[in-house]
Amino acid sequence: HIVLIASVLFFLYAANCGINYHRNTFVDQEALSSAMFTEDQLADFCVYITECLEECGSEPAYPQDKELVDAARLSMNDLSENYPSLRGYYPAPKQLTGLSRAFSSMGVSGIYSPFTVEANINGEMPDMEKPFTSCHELSHLRGYMNEGEANYIGWLACIESDDPAFNRSGWLIAWMHAGGVLRKVDPERYESLLEKLPPYAVSEIEENRLFWASRETKASE
Numbered sequence: 729h730i731v732l733i734a735s736v737l738f739f740l741y742a743a744n745c746g747i748n749y750h751r752n753t754f755v756d757q758e759a760l761s762s763a764m765f766t767e768d769q770l771a772d773f774c775v776y777i778t779e780c781l782e783e784c785g786s787e788p789a790y791p792q793d794k795e796l797v798d799a800a801r802l803s804m805n806d807l808s809e810n811y812p813s814l815r816g817y818y819p820a821p822k823q824l825t826g827l828s829r830a831f832s833s834m835g836v837s838g839i840y841s842p843f844t845v846e847a848n849i850n851g852e853m854p855d856m857e858k859p860f861t862s863c864h865e866l867s868h869l870r871g872y873m874n875e876g877e878a879n880y881i882g883w884l885a886c887i888e889s890d891d892p893a894f895n896r897s898g899w900l901i902a903w904m905h906a907g908g909v910l911r912k913v914d915p916e917r918y919e920s921l922l923e924k925l926p927p928y929a930v931s932e933i934e935e936n937r938l939f940w941a942s943r944e945t946k947a948s949e
Contacts, residue, residue, distance in 0.1 A: 832939075
């Protein structure tokens with residue numbers, strides 16, 4: 729019985745998840761292999777992110793519960809109109825409130841379950857991450873298991889969404905990723921751009937940083 733259960737679980741993992749680690753990439757293979765950029769181009773992108781965040785503004789509030797679920801599914805469906813490989817049914821992403829504390833202590837914002845074919849997000853984390861994470865996890869349901877590609881798809885879904893709060897979430901996440909790289913390669917230019925960020929963006933990014941720092945454990949390391 730133990731062997732049978734283990735075999736069934738392994739099959740479900742392989743069929744619903746594992747095999748897709750070997751699929752074709754979402755972006756063109758040639759574009760991916762030549763995706764090199766200079767520090768100036770990185771800085772220019774960070775400037776562009778700053779401008780987009782200024783346009784987003786701090787209103788409206790991030791959607792919650794059913795509004796969040798509906799907006800995430802709609803954003804992914806809208807994105808699939810331009811990318812056929814993303815077409816298909818999207819089940820509602822779930823906020824695992826009972827497991828959120830454990831997720832936070834492990835530094836996990838969301839997880840795809842290959843056994844139930846579901847997208848799950850950490851209900852405890854700051855609201856700014858929930859729209860992006862919802863779209864990120866839903867992209868795994870279309871077979872894109874690579875975390876970098878799921879990040880990219882989730883970001884596209886957010887910035888192209890009709891929901892202004894999703895736009896804001898996408899650009900804040902973009903700043904955290906691109907700005908984090910710029911900080912390592914050119915700290916002075918990073919600090920200069922940081923001063924130009926809208927106050928609400930600085931506040932939300934700092935709130936997010938403090939949240940994860942307060943939950944840091946050996947497990948998250």
